[in-house]
Amino acid sequence: MKDRIYICLVRFSALALALFAWLSPPVDLLPLENRVPAAFSLADPDAFFFDRLPFRHELLLLCRNTELALGKNEYAGAFRGKNGYLFSNEQTDAQTLRRNLDALADFAARCDAPVYTALVPSKTDALLSYLPRFYDAGRTPLWDVAETAEHSVDLLPTLRGRGGEGKAVYYRGDHHLTSLGAYYVYRALAAPLGFAAAGASDFSVSVVCGGFSGSDARKLLTATDDSIALFRYAGDSRFAVRTDGKTQSGLYNFDALGTTDPYGIFPGYGAGLCEISSDTETVRPRLLLLCDSYGCALAPLLARHFDLTLLDLRYAQASAALTNEKKYAAVLCFYGMDTLAAHEILYRLNV
Numbered sequence: 001m002k003d004r005i006y007i008c009l010v011r012f013s014a015l016a017l018a019l020f021a022w023l024s025p026p027v028d029l030l031p032l033e034n035r036v037p038a039a040f041s042l043a044d045p046d047a048f049f050f051d052r053l054p055f056r057h058e059l060l061l062l063c064r065n066t067e068l069a070l071g072k073n074e075y076a077g078a079f080r081g082k083n084g085y086l087f088s089n090e091q092t093d094a095q096t097l098r099r100n101l102d103a104l105a106d107f108a109a110r111c112d113a114p115v116y117t118a119l120v121p122s123k124t125d126a127l128l129s130y131l132p133r134f135y136d137a138g139r140t141p142l143w144d145v146a147e148t149a150e151h152s153v154d155l156l157p158t159l160r161g162r163g164g165e166g167k168a169v170y171y172r173g174d175h176h177l178t179s180l181g182a183y184y185v186y187r188a189l190a191a192p193l194g195f196a197a198a199g200a201s202d203f204s205v206s207v208v209c210g211g212f213s214g215s216d217a218r219k220l221l222t223a224t225d226d227s228i229a230l231f232r233y234a235g236d237s238r239f240a241v242r243t244d245g246k247t248q249s250g251l252y253n254f255d256a257l258g259t260t261d262p263y264g265i266f267p268g269y270g271a272g273l274c275e276i277s278s279d280t281e282t283v284r285p286r287l288l289l290l291c292d293s294y295g296c297a298l299a300p301l302l303a304r305h306f307d308l309t310l311l312d313l314r315y316a317q318a319s320a321a322l323t324n325e326k327k328y329a330a331v332l333c334f335y336g337m338d339t340l341a342a343h344e345i346l347y348r349l350n351v
Contacts, residue, residue, distance in 0.1 A: 212228050
C-alpha cells in the first residue's frame with residue numbers, strides 16, 4: 001500500500017512539474033542576474049524549474065537580505081567592501097597554481113620564443129584599503145608560488161599602488177580590470193616585452209557604457225553604476241579581429257553593448273582563440289597571449305605594438321594556436337590568479 005502511494009505521489013509530482021513548465025510565462029531575462037533562464041536539460045532539470053519559480057526574484061532577495069541582516073557579509077560567494085566595491089574570490093589552492101606553472105615551465109623549455117608570466121591579482125589582492133575591516137584572504141602563499149614562474153612580472157605592486165591612490169583600476173561590481181587598470185599593466189609590461197609604451201596623452205578616453213553591473217554585482221543581486229571606457233587611439237578601427245572563425249573590423253565589438261554582458265565589447269571575450277592583425281603592410285612581431293578574459297582589455301593596448309593571438313585554454317586546445325606556421329616573438333601568460341589557482345588548465349599546453 002505504501003509503495004502504491006509513493007508511486008502515485010511521484011507521478012503526481014512529475015505531472016505537476018510538467019504543467020508548471022508548460023504554463024509558466026516566458027522569462028526573457030532574470031532581473032539583476034542579467035542572464036536568460038536555463039534551458040530544459042535531463043542532465044540538470046532543476047535549473048530549468050528553479051529559474052521559472054513564481055516569485056523567484058523576490059525569494060532570492062529575501063534570502064540575501066536575511067543573511068545580511070544576521071551579520072553575514074557574504075552572499076553567493078561575493079561580499080561588500082568600502083566605497084561601493086564588491087568582492088569575490090575563487091576557492092584557490094597553492095598546489096593547483098604550482099601544477100599550472102610547472103606545465104608552463106615544461107612548455108617554455110621547448111618553446112623557441114621567450115615565455116613571460118604576469119598573473120593578474122584579484123580585487124582582494126590589490127584593493128586592500130577597500131576590503132572590510134579585519135578581512136584577510138590568506139593569499140600570500142599564492143604569490144610566493146607566482147614568483148617562481150617563467151620570467152615572472154609582478155603586477156601586484158603596480159595595481160596595489162594605483163588602487164591605493166584611489167585610481168579606478170577595477171570595476172566596483174565586476175572582477176575585471178578597467179581600461180585604466182589595463183593601461184597600468186601595459187606600462188608595466190613594456191620593459192619585459194621590449195616595446196616603448198605610449199603615454200596617457202596618446203589615448204583618448206571614450207565612455208561607451210554606463211550603469212554596468214558585472215559578475216560580483218550579479219552574485220549579490222544588486223546593481224552598480226560602473227562605466228566601461230575605452231582607451232582609443234588612431235588606427236584602432238583598422239584591425240582585423242578573427243574570433244573562433246568569425247572576423248570583424250576594428251578592435252571593439254560595439255554590438256555587445258546591447259547585450260546582457262557589455263564587457264564583451266573587448267576583443268576575444270568568451271572565445272577560445274582570437275587573432276588580431278593590423279591592416280598595414282608593415283610586418284609586425286606577433287605575441288601569443290595565453291589568457292582568460294583579463295587579456296581582453298589588455299589586447300587593444302598591446303595591439304599598438306604586436307599582432308596578437310589570444311588563446312584561452314579553458315575553451316580551446318593549445319594545438320589551435322601552436323601548430324600553425326606563425327612565429328611568435330614572445331609568449332605572455334596573462335591569466336588571473338583566481339583562474340590558475342583554482343583550475344588546472346595549463347597542462348593542455350603539453351598534450
